[in-house]
Structures are given as C-alpha cells and as structure tokens.
Amino acid sequence: MADSLFERLGxxxxxxxxxxxxxxxxxxNPDIKxxxxxxxxxxxxxxxxxxxxFFTVGSGGPGEYSGRDMATAHAHMNxxxxxxxxxxxxxxxxxxxxxxxxxxxxxxxAILYSLKDEVMFK
Ligand code: HEM
Numbered sequence: 001m002a003d004s005l006f007e008r009l010g011x012x013x014x015x016x017x018x019x020x021x022x023x024x025x026x027x028x029n030p031d032i033k034x035x036x037x038x039x040x041x042x043x044x045x046x047x048x049x050x051x052x053x054f055f056t057v058g059s060g061g062p063g064e065y066s067g068r069d070m071a072t073a074h075a076h077m078n079x080x081x082x083x084x085x086x087x088x089x090x091x092x093x094x095x096x097x098x099x100x101x102x103x104x105x106x107x108x109x110a111i112l113y114s115l116k117d118e119v120m121f122k
Contacts, residue, residue: 006061008104009095015055019048021094031086035077058111070118079120088112 009015023044026036036042050067057065067073079087088109095108 004061005059005104005107006056008100009055009059009108010098011061012052012056014098015052015059015061018094018098019051019055021097022051022091023048025090025093026087029086029090032083032090035079035083070115071122074119075122077122079122081120084116084120 006015009018023036027033050065053063053065054067055061056063091112092105092109095105100108
C-alpha cells in the first residue's frame with residue numbers, strides 16, 4: 001500500500017519541523033502577523049502542540065487532536081480571503097521547504113482548501 005500522507009510528511013519529526021517553520025513564517029508575514037502578536041495573548045507552546053496534532057491526525061497519523069474545531073478556533077477573527085491565502089502560503093511554503101513530492105504538496109493544498117469555509121469570516 002502507498003505511504004500515508006503522515007508518512008510522506010516525515011511522520012512526527014517532519015510535522016514538528018514543518019509546524020515550527022509555519023509559526024515562524026506567520027510571525028513575519030505582513031498580511032497576518034498582527035493576528036499572532038498585538039494583544040493576541042496566544043500561548044505559543046499550546047498552539048504549536050495543537051497544530052502538530054491537527055496535522056498528524058488530519059494526515060492519518062496516530063493520537064488525538066486536543067484543540068478546538070476550525071470554526072471555533074478562528075471565531076471572531078473575521079479572517080478574509082487575502083489572509084487565508086497568505087496563511088496557506090506560509091503552510092505550503094513550510095511543506096515545500098521540508099522537501100516533499102508534488103503529489104504530497106498537492107494533497108496538503110487540497111486539505112487546506114477544503115477547510116476554507118470553516119476558517120474564513122467567522
Ligand atoms: C486552512 C488554514 C488554517 C488552518 C488549518 C489553521 C489551523 C489552526 C489550528 C489547528 C489552530 C489551533 C486551534 C486551537 O488552539 O484550538 C489555529 C489557531 C489559530 N489560527 Fe489558524 N489555521 C488556518 C488559517 C489561519 C489564518 C489564515 C489565520 C490568520 C489570518 C489564522 C490564525 C490563527 C490564530 C491567531 C490562532 C490562535 C488562536 C488562539 O490561540 O487564540 N489561522 N489555527
């Protein structure tokens with residue numbers, strides 16, 4: 001059988017590396033960094049842990065996701081299309097930098113896109 005997406009993303013080690021990179025990219029991304037800085041009061045240790053879990057479970061890996069669903073996590077942020085695309089670019093940039101095949105990259109893109117209505121305008 002073909003490798004699961006979890007395995008193709010490098011398993012727990014790869015997903016941890018990718019998640020740390022995503023957060024670093026968000027923090028310097030002029031389109032969205034304000035969401036993570038000014039008065040946001042974010043617990044970055046918890047955020048990193050939850051994003052790792054979300055990626056792991058969503059790609060067919062082990063364990064459980066302990067965070068909120070996407071609509072609840074992004075509630076009252078009123079994230080627009082520009083911000084969504086920009087945030088997705090950070091995620092996809094980190095995935096590409098980790099060094100995955102085009103197929104794996106496109107699998108992540110499809111999952112992110114499928115979540116857009118749960119993230120935007122909440
Ligand atoms: C498909 C795209 C996205 C996915 C899969 C995603 C995923 C997540 C996950 C798993 C969490 C943790 C939830 C929790 O702590 O319970 C989270 C939190 C967060 N996301 Fe996203 N996100 C996406 C897009 C965005 C965008 C575009 C922005 C900003 C413009 C954003 C801003 C945030 C912020 C600020 C938090 C922290 C909320 C808090 O701790 O109070 N997200 N996201």
